[in-house]
Amino acid sequence: MAPKKYTLHAPAGSFRAFKTLIAAEYGGVDVTVAKFDGSVVKKLSPFGRAPVLETEQGAITSSNAICRYISAISPAAGLLGANALERVEVDGWLDFASRELELPGSVWIYPVVGHMDFRPEAYARAKEDLAASLAALDARLAGRTYLVGGRLTLADIAVACALVYPFKLVADPAYLKPHANVVKWFQNCVKAPEFVNVIG
Numbered sequence: 001m002a003p004k005k006y007t008l009h010a011p012a013g014s015f016r017a018f019k020t021l022i023a024a025e026y027g028g029v030d031v032t033v034a035k036f037d038g039s040v041v042k043k044l045s046p047f048g049r050a051p052v053l054e055t056e057q058g059a060i061t062s063s064n065a066i067c068r069y070i071s072a073i074s075p076a077a078g079l080l081g082a083n084a085l086e087r088v089e090v091d092g093w094l095d096f097a098s099r100e101l102e103l104p105g106s107v108w109i110y111p112v113v114g115h116m117d118f119r120p121e122a123y124a125r126a127k128e129d130l131a132a133s134l135a136a137l138d139a140r141l142a143g144r145t146y147l148v149g150g151r152l153t154l155a156d157i158a159v160a161c162a163l164v165y166p167f168k169l170v171a172d173p174a175y176l177k178p179h180a181n182v183v184k185w186f187q188n189c190v191k192a193p194e195f196v197n198v199i200g
Contacts, residue, residue: 004073006031008066009041010051015102016063017051018161018198023067023154025194027074064094064158071154079154089148093155096133101162104129109165127175130166134179141181145188152189160189164199 006024008031010017017033024031031053034040042048044059053060053069060066071079081087107126110116137159140147147155163186167176176183189195 005056006070007054008033008051009036009044009054011036014051015161015164018164019063019067019154019158020051020053020070021198022157022161022194023070023074023077023079025197026079026152026157027070027077029070029074031070064098067154067158068094078151079157081153082149082151086149086153090153090155093147094158096137097158097162100133100136101130101159101166104133105162105166108170112170127170130171131175131178134176134182138179138181141185145185152192156185156189160186160195161199164190 006029008017008020010033021031021033023029034054036050038050041050041052044052044054045061047061049061051061051063051066053066055069060069068080071077079090081090104126107116107122108130111118111123146152147159163182167186190199
């Protein structure tokens with residue numbers, strides 16, 4: 001039987017693509033990253049937005065749906081959780097990553113890297129909102145190695161990926177000091193070979 005073909009369409013360095021590629025590393029799924037072409041994405045996605053995963057059965061849109069799919073086709077990796085409760089906890093953390101980390105993180109970072117105009121009020125609010133989310137995450141990680149259960153899951157992957165650029169580009173040591181549990185957990189995640197192979 002020929003191996004299945006999966007092609008990911010996303011801009012280079014997309015944190016939304018990172019979670020799919022890291023899940024693929026853990027699951028042993030071969031995902032090819034296409035040279036980004038916005039016109040291809042517009043044809044594949046009803047929303048015209050990346051990332052899009054092209055499969056032999058059709059295209060999958062939305063970064064969370066894509067990384068869930070990759071995790072589902074490689075169940076031995078255990079990324080979706082060990083039981084029904086863990087599976088819904090993983091889903092909850094993916095939602096948390098999208099709403100509570102990616103959104104304020106992007107509003108904080110995009111003016112710095114030139115992707116959006118600087119608006120002082122939005123910038124300050126994003127920084128505050130991300131700090132509040134990190135405080136909640138820090139409380140969850142007190143005494144824990146992983147977000148869900150006793151092993152790394154897609155929850156850890158998605159949340160860590162949402163923090164890659166905030167931690168790299170804008171969050172200084174003083175900002176991160178109250179969130180020691182998050183910093184320790186993040187460093188533990190990103191040193192794993194599966195993360196290193198994707199984000200360096």
